[in-house]
Amino acid sequence: MKSLQGRKILIVDDEPMLLNILSDEFAHYGAEVQTATSGQAAFELLQNSKVDAVITDARMPDGDGLWLLTQLKGLFTTLPKVFLCTGYNDIPAEKIAELGIACVFQKPFQLTTLITTVSNYLG
């Protein structure tokens, strides 16, 4: 597994517990983690900070993950890597390609798989 040392990662999920677990875990492997509980909050956060990766839930009440990803092009010249975590499996493949999603994780997923995959993409 490649190191996540110094990598800036934004995690977005409306489940605070899951958000905690993921942020602890990425921090454990040396990433600099920021969190948001909605697409809207994440969008505001990204106005002032640059990140290497965005890991977002698909459906959230206040600005969902897919909406957030469509906004990235306007915010960055070099796009961060994006990952989607979802409990649904109804997101069409074209949509995933169009949004430049590196990988989709179906909930429930293994933490190790998530960390390894993200660090491999960032390495």
Place this chain on the structure above:
Amino acid sequence: MTTVERSHVLEVALSSNPHLVSYISSELVYQYANPTYAQWFDLGLNQVVGHTVTEVLGAHAAKELQPYFARVLNGEIVEFERVIPYKHGTPRRIHVIYYPDKSITGEVLGFTAIVRDVTHEREQEALIHESEKRLQYALEATGEGVWDWHILEGTVHHNLQWCTILGLNDRYLIHPIEFFANLLHPDDRADVMARVQACVEKKQPYQSEHRMLREDGKYIWVLDRGKVVEWDSDGKATRMVGSYKDITEKHETQARLIQASKMATLGEMAGGIAHEINNPLAIILGKAEQLQRRVEEQNISPEQITQGLSQILQTAERISKIIKGLKSFSRYSAEDPFIAVPLSQIVHDTLELCHERFKHHGIELNVQGDIETHIQCRPAQVSQVLMNLLNNAHDAVEGLPEKWVKLHIKRAENKVAIRVTDSGNGIPSLIAQKIYHPFFTTKEVGKGTGLGLSISQGIAEEHHGQLTYDSSSPHTCFVFTLPVHEQDKHG
């Protein structure tokens, strides 16, 4: 009485008598005929008196009557009824009595004939008999049992079918009203008797679907209808008549249909429910994995372990609640007893199952009002109606720019109205007329069975409530009204 007086009475009695009276000699010649007699044959009196029976009645009729003439001329009183083919007019059915007129020596000099035309009377009797038979056949065909309650006497009279439906023999054709009350299912008794009372007092028709005890110990469902038919001079009901039929089979079919429709609803919700479970499952697996790694690295305090485990337990509880909700929603609930529960419990259990689906599609779902009101119900069935209304609202607003659904509960006297309003702009009246028809749906194939509203309406009625579409609301709005439980009344 003088002879003159007696003669007057006799004269009047004979001339005004509606019966045909005549005196015929032993040679069968008319000696006397009253005016009715002549009129009946459309003859003048002089065309009768002095003429033979053959001349007046015709050869054919005279021949028919010959045996009776012989008997009366033999000194016997003769009485008979038969159809006689008179030469004047159509054949008539007559009731006849011949009284022999005997001399002191016993010789028969002639006889008095009293003839009554019973043609019309017999026709009427036949008509009544036919009509009774028709009614009986019709009742047999529909399988209806008839009851006739003589209110003052307190007794109820029945036809045999009434007894047969309940497996009783004809000993029960008449019984006291209390016997009927005792046959009612204990849970239905108060309501049925209240409906009967309302019919007696308020002159409204009586109708009830309830359970009655059959002879074999099983309860059957019946549809019972009736009305007050007689009152005393003070306007108090004295007699109530009605009929009932066995609708157990219909009830069972309906129960199966309710179940099938519920399973279809569950199928439509499956995606949302999967997400609802996958989310906490992701937390549980993630937390467990994290704890495991930290314990292996010996990089964790006992407090952190306890905290992590309690998060896992708490989250597992969330899943367990959803599963319980699913189980209680999907189980067969048609025979559940009616129990008193706060509406809040039903609303929460229902939302537990569908709020994820609303969230998933960005639909705002809002609950407010007198949610702590208690109702007497089958909770799973009330939940089914709510779920159905919420799902319809969900599907209706899913594609709209403004997406919200409001559940508003309002208590008014002894009723509670649950209004489910969505951001849609109402239902076109042509469609609104059909929404309760079974299998009517505007949803695309695979999205709805078209049974939801018709079944929900059935459930509402079974709860003595109502499900109506409020066409006066600016937004699409359904109102589900239920009676408030006794303990909450006047409270």
